[in-house]
Amino acid sequence: MKKLLSIIVVLLAAAAATLYFSPTALLASTQSLERHLAGLSTQDIQVDEFNIRYYEGGPADAETILMLHGFGGNRDTWLRFSRELTARYHVIALDLPGFGESSKPDVSYDVASQVERLHGLIQALGIRKLHLIGNSMGGHIAALYSARHGDEVLSLALLNNSGVTTPTKSEMFQRIQRGEPNPLVVRKPEDFDVLMHFVFATPPAMPEPLKRHFAQQSMANREHYDRIFAQLRERYVPLEPELPKIQAPTLLLWGDQDRVLDVSSIEVMKPLLHKPSVVIMQNCGHVPMLERPAETAQHYQDFLDANRG
Template identity: 85%
Template sequence: MKKLISAIVVLLLGAAACLYFFPSALLATTQLVERRLAGLSPQEIQVGEFTIRYYEGGPADGETLLMLHGFGGNRDTWLRFSRQLTERYHVIALDLPGFGQSSKPDVSYDVASQVERLHAVIQTLGLGKLHLIGNSMGGHIAALYSARHGDQVLSLALLNNAGVTTPTKSEMYLRVQRGEPNPLIVREPQDFDALMQFVFATPPSIPGPLKRHFAEQSMANRVHYDRVFAQLREHYVPLEPELPKIQVPTLLLWGDQDRVLDVSSIEVMKPLLKQPSVVIMQNCGHVPMLERPAETARHYQDFLDAIRG
């Protein structure tokens, strides 16, 4: 028994040391486990000047779900959400050009440019008609894509999407208007905690070493993110004139505690869409697929089932 207890203590100390000294190794292992649980594998393609990284899984002959993350995010955003869907659907989660592990050349990453890059990615992958789902900036891109390339879209799901002037201004909007630092960009280690508090209604519990690792990763990209955010504002494409062009069923799903993009966006979008469905998740923030992945996936599956009657 003493030997067993000693072995357990050694293992725990080893795990603690690994977490403290090698958080990136622990993160890589965790991501591997999450990918396998979701039935996804990492893939890569070359599209023009961009190397695009993405996850893919599910039956190749299933209907395709293409997932687009938000500003500062990456394909890992969708791992736990996808776990509920890969048994039935062909799932692809992109690192959008300029984000995650996709290449980041010195070009413009405004929404209109990203829409055309997305079109090139879809053509290169030979995906045919698909279901689009996007969060925040990714939702803005997905909506504009559906308006401009609607013949390729079966349905659209917008999770707390950008691109709409809201009746109630969000905290993020007011901060940026006052010239305050962008709360979505980590400039100092302590900013990571503030970011988690800002985008989640109930922030996840993350060990300190992993927090530092995430903060360092974000800080390494802060100059790039500042430039991209400026491009998004300078070349802003409002969705209000585009939404009436969308012919397919569209899910508007929002967390009611979103401080980045106010839930009143739905009041603007719903009358402009031909086939809208609305879900407002209570006590949820800006990234419902991260904060409550299983519940968000159930709402999304209900939406897809309703399309089929």
């Protein structure tokens, strides 16, 4: 028994040392475990000048769900959410061009450009029909794609999406209008905590070394993100004229505590859609698939089941 306790103590000490001295290694191990639990593997595909990295899993002959992350995010956004879906669906979660480990050439990453890149990717993957789901900026892209390439879209799910002028301005846009820094861009280490409290109603517990690691990663990309955010604003495509073109059943899912994009967006979008469904999650922020992945996935599965066929 003493020998077993000694081994456990050594292992815990080793884990603590790994976390402190190499958060990158710990993060890689954690992501590998999450991928395994979700039944996903990492893939790459070249589409025009972009090498696009993505996760893929689930039965190859099942219906495809394609997932699009938000501004500053990446494909890991969907890991725990995907865990609930890969038994029944062919799941693809992208690093959108310009984000994550996909190519980042010096081009525009406005929503309309991303829609056409997405169309090229879907054609390259040989997908004829799919379910689209997107969060924030990814929801804006998914909605515009569904309006412009609707014959490919079986259903659309928009989670706290951008793209509409809301009756109530969100805290983020109030800050930006006052000339304050964009809270989604990390410029100094302490900004990472600000970001976490801004996008989550209840931020997840995270060891300090991992916080520092994520802060450093985000700070390294701040100029790139500032440039993309400016492009999104300068080449903004409003969804109000586009939403009536969408024929697919559409889920509008929002966290009621979203400080990035106000929940009143639903009041604008619902009357413009042909087949809307609405879910408002209480005490939840801007990224419900991260904050409450199993619950969000259940809402999404209920939506898919209700609209099957």
